[in-house]
Amino acid sequence: MKINKIATAIGFTLAISATVNAGVLPQSQVQSQWYESAQATLAQKQSQAQEEQLTKAKNVILFVGDGMGVSTLTAARILAGQRDGQLGEEGLLSFEEFPYSAQVKTYNVDAQTPDSAGTMTAMASGVKTDVGVIGVNENIERGDCTTVFGNELITTTELAEIKGLATGVVSTARITHATPAATYAKSADRNWEDVSDMPEGAVTAGCEDIASQLVNFEKNVEARFLGTDIDGIDVIMGGGRRHFLPKDAAFNSTDAVSSVEGDRTDERDLTAEWQANYPDGQYVMDKAGFEGISADTKQVLALFNESHMQYEADRENDIAGEPSLSEMTAKAIDILDNNEKGFFLTVESGRIDHAHHAGNAYNALNDTIEFAKAVQAAVDSTNPEETLILVTADHSHVFTIAGYPKRGNPILGKVVAVGSEEPSLASDGMPYTTLGYANGLGYRDLGDETDADAAYSEAPVVGRVDLSAIDTNSAGFHQEVTVPLGSETHAGEDISLHAKGPGAQLAQGVVEQNVIFHLVNQALELIEQ
């Protein structure tokens, strides 16, 4: 009782002082830039809360940074700021300025730490599923074609097509890779990218490879939903040409890397099939072809690389040239917004994940910065009152920002403590980097190498390395690891969702990843209730 009285008295005192004593705050406090900017942020949030909340959108763009966990966002924003001459920590990536955000749980039905196939299936269909499978539910047995039938899920891309919207899929990975594939395909294994990747039994049992499903998308949807008449995916851009061409050197493009570019063992040229399906459509395979695509082009199939497209830092090393993710995004919107009913576009930055797997923070962050530019390109070329933009990741990586570096310390550099000019030393007497990985290949110093994957040439490095004379800011530096593995792994912690536009206000709290499908569906009213 006595305690209650004291508590009440304290509460009363605080209440009084909170209302009448605002002026007691010292000028140095209220005039502080931190104080003022936080006040401005709060005022903006209050104003936002007063605004009319639109819930229905004409267009939705879903951006997915593959493997872009929260530590990747933090490090990328610091790097972007430091490249602009700032200290770095204070900045925001384009989509971090969006008004709404949520924390997203990524686990797969059968896996604590997920993969892209299961996570993107959840985002595209509203249903969580197993690791390694595409567009099918948890009743599937991975690799068993016969379990596909009856377990297929319907995706936002399919529903948007049925509704008459324009649709697009853009990725820097192979367009048949797990994340983009989950927007249009149903497969018992993420690796069934073309017929040569499938066991013979799966082919004879009637399963169709992922590349073939992309080219036959229109036909397959119309067969699945009798009476529907769709016009197919309008914009397809990415890598993965090998899965569309026959295993015959006669079909090599001028951008071919392999002596025989195509992998298909069924003699089908899917690029020709696509062109036959869409005589007014344009098939391109290089930067020059990309630049020749006009905004009034009806349909586009762009396959810029035999395999994955290049890392952003490595693009100039491509044989025939490739557009950037932001260029592809802007071009895709230019074409899709011709549809008066609206559009649904999925954009993936596929190689953030690959750089992390290779243990190379430089390329992971550099591609994240380009991803943020692509989001900005979308913001700049759409009407905010009619376009919902969602930006998220599929999963995280075991990527850390550690030690006690001082403010503004180069994010790719060695830890230099507050008040010091020299790198801090660990208990083994050697300096260490701020960025690191819990597992993976470990230390490599590949100098100015901009291809992160070059790291796989040599076995994992166990233990610590003396970094005193190493430039850890270079593109070819690979961070040290705790557990040596042949490839760095995904991580199981939550990732973030950033939202702007009609319906964005529903992105809040801690949500399951499959909620993202429902945010898209709610905004576009894909399914009539």
Place this chain on the structure above:
Amino acid sequence: MKLVILSLALLSPLASAAQCTIDSQYMQASYKVSQQHEVDTAVHTQQFTLWRTLSQAAQQDEQLVEVWQQLSNQQLRPIRYFVQDKRGIEYQPSEVKAKQNFSSKQQLVSDELLAKMTLQSERGEGCDKVQKYSLKQADTTIEVSWVVNKKLLESMHITKPTGSQTIILQSVSFDKQTVQQQFAVWDNYQTTDYADIGDNESDPFLAKMINLGFIEHSAPGFYDTNGKTLKGGHHHSHH
């Protein structure tokens, strides 16, 4: 008439040498490697085969085949084939062109290394013309026997204070069809893009590779412009 004969006499060896080079573009050459270390008197030997076409070179031992493809933009792209598993890992071409000399892949000794060496003697004519070269750099001595018009290494001996290594040609053939067929066999192996390894730990072959690490080539293989043995795959000497 005399003038014509004189011209032919002058041209003939040149034409012949050029023809030798063309005829040796497709090659299968078997080598024996002997290594001896200062502290270990035993001589360790192993065999490997060098295969080449116009745009590809491969070094094959019992377990592993390392192929280098020269691309249209002069970049080199490595592929590693694991013979028992009939699987391959495809790498991306590196842009560090200076570190990847295609002549060192096709000939075992690069044109640059040969250019740095001193010609000691010469024997034979035309296709069989053999040149002996030597080079001493710091504590390393390299001696090379070079079939110049076939661009074929006959032997190489490297001596260092820590030991020595000898590579000797055992047999060679220039049958284009056989060479093309061998490359086609490897090309039919199931391959994985190395960027995809991290997403495929459930694949037993890739899981094994991940756990073992991507083993370096066991054969002594290729030499850079300084006569230094290169490791397999990408090699970078930034320090």
